[in-house]
Amino acid sequence: MELEQLRQLATVADEGTMQAAAMRLHLSPSALSRSLRRLEDELGQQLFDRTKNSMRLNERGRLALEHARAILAEERRLRDDFAAIAKRARTIRVASVAPAPAWRLSALVLAQNPTAIVEPDIVSPEEARGRLLNGTCDLAVTTDPIALPITRSTALLHEDLYANVPEGHALRDRDSLTFGELDGQSFLVYGGIGYWHEIHERMLPHSHFVTQPDRIVFLQQVRTSDLLTFTTNAPENTSAHESRKAIPITDAEAHATFWLSMRTDAPATIQAAFALAEAESERQQDG
C-alpha cells in the first residue's frame, strides 16, 4: 500500500470520475485504473461498484476512504511541520529599535545568501534585549551594545537625521538646523521608526506629526505633500526626493549608532550573519 494510492482514492472520491481524478493527479486514466485495482487486490476487497463505464465508491470504499483521509491529514501535518522548520531555518528574526539598521542587516545577509529571510520587528530597546535573552529573536539592534557574558555586539550602522524640506519652504536655504529651530513645525512622518519616534517626541514637543504607518504610502505622500519630513543617510532609505532638500540636524540627538547583538550560543547561520555585520563594521572603520 502506498500513500499515493490513498491520495488517488481520495481524489477519485472527490472528483466522482476516474478521468477527472487522473487529470488532477497528472496521470493517465489507465495508470490510475491499474493503481486503484492494485489497492483493491491488496485489501482483498472491491472498493468500487463498477459498470463498464462508471464507478462509484461502495460501503468498503467509504471505510477505506475514511482511513485514507486520516492518514493523508497526518501526512499533511508532517509536511507542514517540516515546511515550518525549513522556513524557520532560513529565517533570522531581528528585534530592532529602528528600521534602517534592519534594512542594512537584511542587505548584508541577502547579498551572501539570497534564500535567507530577515524578519525584522521594530520594538523598544527593553523588548529587543528581552527577546534576545529569552530566545524569541535571533539578533537584536539597539543604540548601545548589549554587554553580557552570553552576548556579543558590533556596531552596525551610524545614522544621521536630516530635515527633508520641500520647495518654497522658509527653511529651504539653510545649510543646517537644530531641533530647537524645527520645534513647532508640522511633520509628515513614517510610523514604523521606533527609536526616532522617541527622539521626535522629546526634541520637538510643540510640533504636530502626521503619521503614516504604511511605508509605500508614506513615500508617495512625501512627493506631493508640502509638510516637512525627515530622512537619514542610511543607504537603504529612499525617502530622498529631487524636489526636497535634506538639511542636516546638528544636535547630538540627531545622530545614533545602532549596535547588533547576538547570543554566543547562537546557531551557525546566525553567527554567520553577525560576522557579516562585524566585518562590514571593521571595513567602515578602516575606510
Next chain:
Amino acid sequence: MELEQLRQLATVADEGTMQAAAMRLHLSPSALSRSLRRLEDELGQQLFDRTKNSMRLNERGRLALEHARAILAEERRLRDDFAAIAKRARTIRVASVAPAPAWRLSALVLAQNPTAIVEPDIVSPEEARGRLLNGTCDLAVTTDPIALPITRSTALLHEDLYANVPEGHALRDRDSLTFGELDGQSFLVYGGIGYWHEIHERMLPHSHFVTQPDRIVFLQQVRTSDLLTFTTNAPENTSAHESRKAIPITDAEAHATFWLSMRTDAPATIQAAFALAEAESERQQDG
C-alpha cells in the same frame, strides 16, 4: 514520501542501528541508507545525527517519527478493518440447536470451498430463529422448518439417538431400548448438544448426567468410563468406540430431523451454502 519510508524510519528508531533495521526489513543496509536519505531530502531536513559509522535520531527525526507512528497506526487500523471484512466474507455464521447438523453443514461447505469458515453456535430454537431474522446469523438449524415469506428451509440431517453401552453392562445384549428402560441410569454426556439436552431432561427425569463441556475430553472419557453414553448416526459423530455397543432407542423423541433455514435476501455465498444442503437433501430422498 512513501509509507515504506516511514516504516523504515520507525524501524531504525526501534532498532537503533541501520544494519539491524535493514535485517528486520529484509533489505540491504545500502538500500535502507539511500531510502532514508531520500526521505530526508524530501523533508529538507536531516533526521539523523551521523558520524561515519553511527547514526542517531535528532530533534527533527523524533518529530517525524511521531507523525510516522501516527500514520502507520492508522494504516494498521485500515488493514485490520479489511482483514476483518475479508474474514467475515468467508465466514458463515450458523445458529444451530444441535452440533451434528452444523458439522454436516460444515463438511458440505468445506468440500466445495476449503477457504470458507463455518462458525457454529449451539442455541435454543427461539434464539436460532431470532438470530436469523435479526441478521446476527446467516443460517439457522432447527427441528422444524422456519416458514416465513422471507425465509427458505430445507431438510439437512436426520439424526437417531443410540444408547452407547460399555462392555459388561446389564443392557449390553439388548437389540433396542426405550427411554423408559434407560431412566434412572447414570450417563456421561457431552455438554454442547443443545436440543438433545432437552430430550434427555424430559425423557430421563430420574437419571444423573455427568456433563463434559469439552468435546475432546469427552471422547477420551468415553473410552475409559463405564458409564452409559449416547451416540447418533450422524456421520461426523466419532463417539462410537469398538468397546461399546450402540443400541437404537425406539421412542419417537429419539429421532429428529434438522432443518436448515436462510433468508431469501441472503448474499450469494450464503445462498450457495444453502443450495449445497438442498441438493444433498434431494440426493438423500432419491437414494
Next chain:
DNA sequence: AGTAATTACGAGGTACGTAACAATC
C-alpha cells in the same frame, strides 16, 4: 581487526503512456 555507514555500478522489476477495445448515455 571488526563494525557501521556510505557511494559506484550493473540488473531486474515495476509503473507509466500510447493505443486499441468495450460498453454505456
Next chain:
DNA sequence: GATTGTTACGTACCTCGTAATTACT
C-alpha cells in the same frame, strides 16, 4: 457519437543487491 473504464504492449525509470570505500571503536 462521445464519454468512461479497462486491457495489451513496449519503454523508461527507479530501487535493489553486490562490492568497494571510509572512518570509528
